[in-house]
Amino acid sequence: MLQSGVVPPPATIYQNVYVLGFGDSLKVTTEKGRVVTHFHHKFPFRRNQRTEAPPVSTDKEDIFSLLSAAMAERLKVGRPSFLFHSAGKDSNMLACAAAEAGWQDRITLLTHHSNGGNDESEISESIARKLGFRHQVLEEVDRLGESEKSAIESFFINAPFPGIDPVTLAYPLYTLQVEGLISGSNIIDGGGNDCYLFIPPSMKDYRMLPILNYSSRLAWLRYLTASESRLAPLLKTPAEHYGMSGLSTRDALRIYPAGEAVYDHWRRISDQRSELDAVEHKTDIHAGITAAELHIRKVRSFSDAFNHNLVLPFSSSSVASYFSRLPEKALFDTASGKNKLIFRSILKEHIGLDSDKIGKMGYSYNFTSVINMNRKLILETILTSSLWNTAAVNKLLERCYATANSRHKYARMLARNIYRLYLISGWYQHCKYLDHE
Numbered sequence: 001m002l003q004s005g006v007v008p009p010p011a012t013i014y015q016n017v018y019v020l021g022f023g024d025s026l027k028v029t030t031e032k033g034r035v036v037t038h039f040h041h042k043f044p045f046r047r048n049q050r051t052e053a054p055p056v057s058t059d060k061e062d063i064f065s066l067l068s069a070a071m072a073e074r075l076k077v078g079r080p081s082f083l084f085h086s087a088g089k090d091s092n093m094l095a096c097a098a099a100e101a102g103w104q105d106r107i108t109l110l111t112h113h114s115n116g117g118n119d120e121s122e123i124s125e126s127i128a129r130k131l132g133f134r135h136q137v138l139e140e141v142d143r144l145g146e147s148e149k150s151a152i153e154s155f156f157i158n159a160p161f162p163g164i165d166p167v168t169l170a171y172p173l174y175t176l177q178v179e180g181l182i183s184g185s186n187i188i189d190g191g192g193n194d195c196y197l198f199i200p201p202s203m204k205d206y207r208m209l210p211i212l213n214y215s216s217r218l219a220w221l222r223y224l225t226a227s228e229s230r231l232a233p234l235l236k237t238p239a240e241h242y243g244m245s246g247l248s249t250r251d252a253l254r255i256y257p258a259g260e261a262v263y264d265h266w267r268r269i270s271d272q273r274s275e276l277d278a279v280e281h282k283t284d285i286h287a288g289i290t291a292a293e294l295h296i297r298k299v300r301s302f303s304d305a306f307n308h309n310l311v312l313p314f315s316s317s318s319v320a321s322y323f324s325r326l327p328e329k330a331l332f333d334t335a336s337g338k339n340k341l342i343f344r345s346i347l348k349e350h351i352g353l354d355s356d357k358i359g360k361m362g363y364s365y366n367f368t369s370v371i372n373m374n375r376k377l378i379l380e381t382i383l384t385s386s387l388w389n390t391a392a393v394n395k396l397l398e399r400c401y402a403t404a405n406s407r408h409k410y411a412r413m414l415a416r417n418i419y420r421l422y423l424i425s426g427w428y429q430h431c432k433y434l435d436h437e
Contacts, residue, residue, distance in 0.1 A: 002252040004244045006293040043284045067097035070316035080180035083188040085109040087120040089343040090190030099131040108134040118364045142369045156430035158305035163298040164420040167365040171302040191296040193314035194287035219263040222249035228410045237266040243290035255393040368415040385425035
């Protein structure tokens with residue numbers, strides 16, 4: 001988590017507790033009275049196993065029906081239902097499907113209001129109005145008062161896994177703004193479809209990956225390089241290039257001497273997938289590891305912490321099976337790097353949402369403001385944690401705060417590392433699933 005931002009599945013933060021994602025399998029045997037686990041991973045959506053002749057309908061009504069059926073399977077009747085909604089393609093496909101099913105009185109759309117150019121709340125509100133849904137904007141909170149601290153502590157206590165996605169802290173604070181988010185609601189999220197809709201490499205990916213295949217092998221430099229060094233990105237393996245980030249090996253092992261370098265693991269992950277083509281390679285790692293254990297993990301942890309019923313319609317086997325039978329030309333274009341082409345077409349026709357014009361937004365969370373406006377709380381939480389070497393983490397925090405509030409190229413990255421240390425420390429101190437004796 002310190003060096004990569006994720007715990008690579010099937011491992012978790014716990015010993016002998018595992019998670020299985022798409023393409024993962026487990027064989028359990030016994031040898032001399034001991035249980036032995038054998039994990040295996042195989043990317044299940046190989047392009048050479050697809051057919052270019054569409055055996056399923058591409059009619060938008062059929063797709064909406066499929067998605068609403070996947071939601072209906074998981075929604076618990078009698079509970080308030082909320083869809084985390086944005087200007088993006090995934091949540092809008094779900095919103096359209098729910099609208100076509102006539103569920104306007106059952107589901108409320110929630111949208112985070114970001115401070116800055118990535119705010120999607122106005123677009124989301126206009127779409128909600130067009131589809132007939134109730135809509136509520138979730139405001140960003142910078143200064144943490146007693147009620148906010150209490151909500152965050154409750155999250156730390158009850159979340160079975162730590163979450164260090166940039167937006168993690170926003171979720172427990174939402175419970176103070178929406179009464180139905182306190183406990184037991186249906187939470188609908190649009191994550192989980194990249195694995196079969198594919199993520200084509202960008203031009204930057206194609207430029208960087210050949211370089212990283214060689215430069216990352218200078219792994220010994222990781223022990224000498226600071227987190228904010230301009231050399232650090234060149235020491236990443238191809239796998240780490242796909243959305244992973246964190247402290248350098250040098251900084252991580254100084255504050256957490258019990259840790260170990262992650263290079264060997266990510267080199268092995270990169271090499272094990274060498275039979276995959278560029279599109280499959282990025283999709284398997286970015287969707288199966290980064291998205292699953294960083295982005296989707298935050299909403300899983302939030303749902304577990306507040307006893308919500310998490311609904312991930314795109315993770316339905318029937319939905320995955322359907323889209324895996326569509327021709328690739330309906331899914332992505334390697335030349336432009338665009339994916340989810342069928343979603344773009346449907347949404348433009350159905351609700352006038354031009355995803356090409358809007359571009360990739362993704363709501364942001366101003367964690368730099370949070371670590372500055374609550375500096376005493378942040379430092380106290382980190383420095384009192386038994387996880388860290390106190391002297392080393394104190395020096396790191398001084399350096400990170402200084403850089404985070406400068407014009408350094410990696411200022412935001414250093415702020416994110418302070419924020420992550422706070423989230424890990426707070427969870428470790430309070431989580432009820434840990435033995436704190």
